Amino acid sequence: MLPLDREQLTAAFDADEDLHIPDLKDVHWSVLDYFGWVHPSGHLGFVVLQSPNDGQLRGIRMTREKRRAKKPRMEMCSWCHHVHKANGTAMFTVSVRGSEGRHTLGNVVCKDLDCSLRVRNLMQPDSFMRETLYQPAKIWRMQMTMHKWLGRANQL
Numbered sequence: 456m457l458p459l460d461r462e463q464l465t466a467a468f469d470a471d472e473d474l475h476i477p478d479l480k481d482v483h484w485s486v487l488d489y490f491g492w493v494h495p496s497g498h499l500g501f502v503v504l505q506s507p508n509d510g511q512l513r514g515i516r517m518t519r520e521k522r523r524a525k526k527p528r529m530e531m532c533s534w535c536h537h538v539h540k541a542n543g544t545a546m547f548t549v550s551v552r553g554s555e556g557r558h559t560l561g562n563v564v565c566k567d568l569d570c571s572l573r574v575r576n577l578m579q580p581d582s583f584m585r586e587t588l589y590q591p592a593k594i595w596r597m598q599m600t601m602h603k604w605l606g607r608a609n610q611l
């Protein structure tokens with residue numbers, strides 16, 4: 456994606472949010488499909504991406520819940536399909552726009568919202584499930600999944 460500054464990231468959200476935008480100086484924008492970060496409280500996640508409908512930036516606020524499995528087990532991110540050992544994912548929930556918070560949609564996603572790096576094998580450890588899928592196809596699949604989910608929530 457193209458580099459964004461703090462003003463652009465802030466402007467992608469409708470309301471005045473307590474965004475806590477991280478330091479942007481070491482962000483490698485060229486390897487990102489979306490810009491995601493977690494609020495220091497750990498209870499919120501934010502994603503900024505380009506809408507496939509009009510090309511405008513959209514800011515998505517999600518609640519974030521750590522998943523604590525009693526028994527360690529493999530967990531797969533539903534966006535990038537990275538398979539983590541235990542505790543590598545979190546449940547992110549978005550509210551359906553227009554429902555005043557009555558309808559929400561949840562998704563199990565990489566807990567630090569770093570899927571773009573994972574689909575490009577830039578994060579260690581590697582996925583516990585090896586996929587032979589061509590990298591651009593993995594990126595395309597991830598974008599489609601995100602667009603579908605956020606589209607259902609009327610967020611795009």
Ligand SMILES: [Zn+2]
Nearest residue numbers: 532535565570
């Ligand atoms: Zn992921």
